[in-house]
Amino acid sequence: MKILVSDPVSAAGIEILQKEFTVDIKLKLPPEELIRIIPEYDALVVRSETKVTKAVIEAANKLKAIGRAGVGVDNIDVEAATQKGIIVLNAPEGNTIAATEHTMAMMLALARNIPQAHQTMKEGKWERGKFMGVEMRGKTLGILGLGRIGTGVAKRAMAMEMEVIAYDPFINADHARNLGIELMEVDEILTKADFITLHLPLTPETKNLLNKEAFAKVKSGVRIINCARGGVINEADLAEAVEQGKVAGIAVDVFEKEPINPENPLLKLEKAVLTPHLGASTAEAQVGVAVDVAHGIIAALRGEPVMTAVNMAPIPAHVLKVVRPYFELAEKMGCLAVHLADGRINSVDIEYNGEISQVDTKMLTTALVKGLLNPILQESINYVNAPGLAKARGIKVKEIRSKESADFANLITVRVRTDKGEHMVAGTLFGQEGRIVLIDGYRVDVAARGWLLLGPHLDQPGMVGKVGTILGEANVNIAGMQVGRTETAGTNIMVMSVEADVPTPVMLKIKAIDGILGAKLVNFNAG
Numbered sequence: 001m002k003i004l005v006s007d008p009v010s011a012a013g014i015e016i017l018q019k020e021f022t023v024d025i026k027l028k029l030p031p032e033e034l035i036r037i038i039p040e041y042d043a044l045v046v047r048s049e050t051k052v053t054k055a056v057i058e059a060a061n062k063l064k065a066i067g068r069a070g071v072g073v074d075n076i077d078v079e080a081a082t083q084k085g086i087i088v089l090n091a092p093e094g095n096t097i098a099a100t101e102h103t104m105a106m107m108l109a110l111a112r113n114i115p116q117a118h119q120t121m122k123e124g125k126w127e128r129g130k131f132m133g134v135e136m137r138g139k140t141l142g143i144l145g146l147g148r149i150g151t152g153v154a155k156r157a158m159a160m161e162m163e164v165i166a167y168d169p170f171i172n173a174d175h176a177r178n179l180g181i182e183l184m185e186v187d188e189i190l191t192k193a194d195f196i197t198l199h200l201p202l203t204p205e206t207k208n209l210l211n212k213e214a215f216a217k218v219k220s221g222v223r224i225i226n227c228a229r230g231g232v233i234n235e236a237d238l239a240e241a242v243e244q245g246k247v248a249g250i251a252v253d254v255f256e257k258e259p260i261n262p263e264n265p266l267l268k269l270e271k272a273v274l275t276p277h278l279g280a281s282t283a284e285a286q287v288g289v290a291v292d293v294a295h296g297i298i299a300a301l302r303g304e305p306v307m308t309a310v311n312m313a314p315i316p317a318h319v320l321k322v323v324r325p326y327f328e329l330a331e332k333m334g335c336l337a338v339h340l341a342d343g344r345i346n347s348v349d350i351e352y353n354g355e356i357s358q359v360d361t362k363m364l365t366t367a368l369v370k371g372l373l374n375p376i377l378q379e380s381i382n383y384v385n386a387p388g389l390a391k392a393r394g395i396k397v398k399e400i401r402s403k404e405s406a407d408f409a410n411l412i413t414v415r416v417r418t419d420k421g422e423h424m425v426a427g428t429l430f431g432q433e434g435r436i437v438l439i440d441g442y443r444v445d446v447a448a449r450g451w452l453l454l455g456p457h458l459d460q461p462g463m464v465g466k467v468g469t470i471l472g473e474a475n476v477n478i479a480g481m482q483v484g485r486t487e488t489a490g491t492n493i494m495v496m497s498v499e500a501d502v503p504t505p506v507m508l509k510i511k512a513i514d515g516i517l518g519a520k521l522v523n524f525n526a527g
């Protein structure tokens, strides 16, 4: 598989990718060139410079994953990617400290006019009277967006004896209070804060959050720091507020257009401290995000769940710990169930019994649906597109969770209903190994790997021998065999692990044996 890296990403991440894939590094690609070459690639790795537009995504016929070595994904058309089943993942934690520290540096530089004073020194001047600053201690800092970076800034500001207030509608007020931060609405922050710092993503909701109307409400002499995204503040309105003296100064790292347009009004302001999007520019952060994004890309290309995907529901760590060992089993169970089923699938019920039912099992359900669709659809199925593809095919997926579990500590049961009948498979973990323990009500114990030949048959002598003879004549080795029985005698199921694919003519011979009630071959290696 081939990966394109189109922005500067640390060698630490590239080397991880190169161990498994061919990696092309092509920087500063013009948009039309990116569109031209993207069909060759299975994954794309970017930072904030490459614009992954709808047109790029439409041209990307092989693309399975887009990795962002950093946090903000506003340069990627996530919706278009989701519609195409492309996983978009980021590296949200690697640059948190770097961006937090840059914010503090910008705030202090702004409060003490450091860049402006430095510039006069370089010009051979000694202008002590010109650069009167303000202290941070005792001032109110308003934080817009109390996520990873916002919280880091809050903690550091409190160490400098600032009062911290914050706006974040998605943060629990008790959580904020425990940190010593009072949550407020934006307007209240505008009227109270001496310093305002932004740590919000750029989304349709946050675009132009600080505009002319907002600047009309701010405390006169407020200082504003933006190390989040250009576009969250309207630059023209900000420049006007600074020129009018309503805003005493600004420190800005991110711009509506990057690289910055030479006409940008912020460039002309004396009371502006500006850096060219350097928030994540530390050696440590770049290694961190590159390594994290490399692991995310590898997981995505292997078809495993991606913990940092932004177009999949995130899985909290305590849930992940419980469900992670079951991902592969769930996927294989889906694969087995779809092989058993004849006809059009109407619904899939997945029941979780035991301890596992006590956590959110949505991602396991997605794994199972992925395994179920993989053998029947041409396109590549992943954790992003599986639920949508099932829905588009009219398959109703239902989860049932119950703490009760009769014979096993944990059991996953899938029932597939088609227009021709119903089939079921149940599985559990023995230690770390996934085992299938029920097939259509027959008690079995098989590992879900390799090739599995299933032969429901009449409970009469000689059945296994006849199948074994046909396989032997076809030179197909049997690695393991068992017969599943139900309480009610009459029919059994033979389950054979075979060491190679069974050719169709051989399967037809097996199906034709008198007493065999339809044989199936499941290839767990596929997909």
Ligand SMILES: NC(=O)c1ccc[n+]([C@@H]2O[C@H](COP(=O)([O-])OP(=O)(O)OC[C@H]3O[C@@H](n4cnc5c(N)ncnc54)[C@H](O)[C@@H]3O)[C@@H](O)[C@H]2O)c1
Binding pocket: 071, 072, 092, 095, 096, 099, 144, 145, 146, 147, 148, 149, 150, 167, 168, 169, 170, 171, 199, 200, 201, 202, 203, 205, 206, 227, 228, 229, 253, 254, 277, 278, 279, 280, 281
């Ligand atoms: N300058 C840089 O180099 C640099 C580096 C890293 C991150 N960033 C930017 O900083 C932003 C924040 O990063 P983070 O790691 O703290 O992310 P985060 O996801 O941890 O925090 C973002 C916070 O914003 C809040 N939020 C989201 N939508 C909101 C809305 N409509 N109104 C109010 N609050 C909203 C969320 O609840 C969350 O708490 C990123 O989105 C990125 O754009 C910039």
Ligand SMILES: O=C(O)[C@H](O)COP(=O)(O)O
Binding pocket: 047, 048, 049, 069, 070, 071, 072, 073, 095, 277, 279, 280, 281
């Ligand atoms: O969102 C981010 O992670 C930062 O803005 C960093 O962007 P960069 O990777 O382009 O430096």
